[in-house]
Amino acid sequence: MADRYDPAGFEAQWRKRWKDADLFKTRSNPDAPKFYGADFFPYPSGAGLSVGHCRNYVPTDVICRMKLMQGFNVLHPMGFDAFGLPAENEAIKKKTHPEPMIKQYAATYRRQMELVGVSYDWSRSFSSSDKTFYQWTQWIFELLFKRGLAYRSMAAVNWDPIDKTVLADEEIIGGRAERSGALVEKKYIPQWFFKITEYAQRLLDDLDDLDWPEGIKSQQRNWIGRSEGVQFTMQLASSATKALHANEDPEFVVKNLQNRLAFEVFTTRVDTVFGMTFCVLAPEHALLEKILKTVDEEHAENVRAYQLRAKTLSDIDRLATNREKTGVFTGAYAINPVNGEQVPIWVADYVLATYGTGAIMAVPGHDERDFEFAKKFGIDIIQVIAPSDGSEVVLPYVAKDGILVSSGEYTGKPVFAAQSELGIWMEGLGIGERKIQYRLRDWLISRQRYWGCPIPIIHTKDGEMQPVPLDCLPVELPMVDDYEPSGDGTSPLAHIPEFVNTTDLDGRLGQRETDTMGGFACSSWYFLRFCDPANDKEPWSFDAAKYWMPVDCYVGGAEHAVMHLLYARFWTKVLYDAGLVTVKEPFARLENQGQVLALTPYRRPREDENLEVGEDGVVVSFADIANYNEEDIFHRWTRMSKSKGNVVTPEDAVESYGADALRMYLLFVAPFNADVQWSNDGMQGQVRFLSKIFKLIDEAKPMYFAEWRNFIGFEEADDVSKDIRRRTHKTIKKATADIDRFAFNTYVSSLMIYVNDLTDLVAKHKANPSRAFALSLSEAIETLILLLSPAAPHSADELWHDIGKSDFTVDVSWPVFVPALAVDDTVTVAVQVNGKLRETLEMEADATNEAVEAAAKALPKVAAHLEGKTIRKVIVVPRKLVNFVAS
């Protein structure tokens, strides 16, 4: 073996051997447990992979390789999220078609993934744009349609005037399109939705049992946004009857106003209902039309003008933070059902048409927003909740800790009691009900774009919608030259007569739906297809999904915390309800990797320059730095991206340092979920470590005895051999547990410690090794190589081969921890006086507490600190610590 570590000399060779042996083909040993490890479905961008992407794939690979060695049947697949806007936009830009383009990009991704030695089973790979895949995406769409979970509805959508497409709410950041940066406009067109709201409660409840990061679960909970409250009816009082009922019994009033105009309000604070001094309708509220007919012209005019303004205001203006409240009085009044009081009805855009009922009761005494509004327009503000301790408060008092005041017969009741009693009272009267409201909206799936999965629906002459018969699927995306957005808001497919014109189930002329599905549809079930990717009869066989699901470990970026994961959970639940899968949740465990940041040079902007959003300087290329004054250049850690020119590719890294060094570096540099700062020095450190291992094994090889396992039990162990075995088994325990808990940095560090220790021991004993030493060293060498194998598989196989083995390390059993061999003979005991460390003490591991205490007390330093003091108490933690409490 070369004494210099030379990855270029062996890494490629091993990759070829793995491929020739079809080493990573999914195995199905009937007696073995299964492990399904998956990475998020990547879009294969034209820029190719950076080392940043490897930060996702390498750790998943490590845990999958370990599971493989532990005897699991491992499903470790990779495929490509090929449909969607990014691909389409790039193809347009490059004046090519997305189909061949994406194929080529995917091939590059695959080549790069193979270059770093990731153990995917490529025989199971597919792209979401493959007919054999999207046929089943359509199949599932129809399943949803038939179950009443897919519907079409006229809806205000977010129109991106640059991409000329409709955006989901989630694709908009601060009123601008996430991708194009365009100011988003509103547009009304018919849209397809999935009824995810029907699953809101289950999506919320089932989060509890998932082994996911708390932050992600919490984001999903917020997104679903459950709130409990009361929805009740507000009757309108005409201005003529305004004074009429002022002092009458509320129940009488309510009963006698049944035929009037009315609207519903939802509140989570029904306990504050006696504090209502006005109510507010959203400008889009349907009832306004009717209300305006009952009021004088001046008020009606004002309201109409306000409605118009609200409509033309872009979302960015309307939702701008800290914006002053606006609104107008309608001239009409509504009746507070609990006390018969009449309150003015206002229109204001701080009430959202899309949440709750689009109308609220306003209690300025106990709600910040209502308070602000009342203050501005001079509306009464009254207090109906007071702190339990009787203290004075400044309104608005929004805390729920308190009792009701000035609230009729409810005065004196605690907030929580009043909430439930008022709810029950209203239910009894039939004017309201206790209700649960969700913030979650239905999932908008339509895209008016070409490059997506066609929605398999036929519109008949009578306006009926029929699902395309299952045996006619897939509805193929036609291969056309011109697929650019039509710019009129319809899909490019709408302009292809051969596609649109078809016959319906009854043989009459019909038209195909021309919208395509957003990419989230594909990524909501691809993990099921991996279970049975070649199936041409059904999307997956029940048994295959039953065997492999759920994904045991799902790894990807936290940026998909809400959308992808929520949608995939939703589809899984629907499929569960349909009896097609046996799991209610697709991903048992989720891990989010951190990003890889690169140090990027910037220059200070010139005075007249406009900066990119969120930037405080202009990116300069590394080559250009020399052209600027030193004081005008500064560096930032930013995400690697092509536009910043700071990308390090796997090719770069592998060429300079080797694939294993790259893998080791990514694992070691920081905890898995933390962002890391790319460093060539860090890479060099891993090269150093790997070459240390090669050197160690080269040194130890003369003492290596392949049959150690058959003899080690019969040889009397000396202190050194016991020591080696102790270190070996402690390292097995630590490495195994660390990989399982995604603590890859400490896994690598435990190997470093192990290598350092072994190197010292070998140097010390190689001149005169005992037989016991050689045997335990042989165990150590094999263990080291095997423990290294998931992280640095090329090196491990090279070393394994070098000590005379002919199999691949992934085919060898993972080392087994033997607790008895890891037990310490002697331990270091910390000796404290009054909690301060004064000395340490070597003791036999089985020394009694008394012996330890006596030995500790006898230590000169300890004795000095105890001098002249009385020992009040002695705390002995066996094998760890003695603490003398003295004064």
Add this chain to the structure above:
RNA sequence: GCCGGGGUGGCGGAAUGGUAGACGCGGUGGUCUCAAACACCAUUGGGGUUAAACCCGUGCGGGUUCGAGUCCCGCCCCCGGCACCA
């Protein structure tokens, strides 16, 4: 503002309530070399000392405990998400 995650040497980071700073990077000194790079050895939280002893140290202020980076209370700062959700 609300929700979530964090704040530990020059840097990345270790640490079931029990020896803070494992492991690595960088630095310093040395060996090798004509020289450099690589590599190797030693050293490396701050103060203090010839060397020790000793003192100070995990964002800040309190508390619980024999003992707190770790638990509790109150703040400050950073990162991510949501943002008029009634």
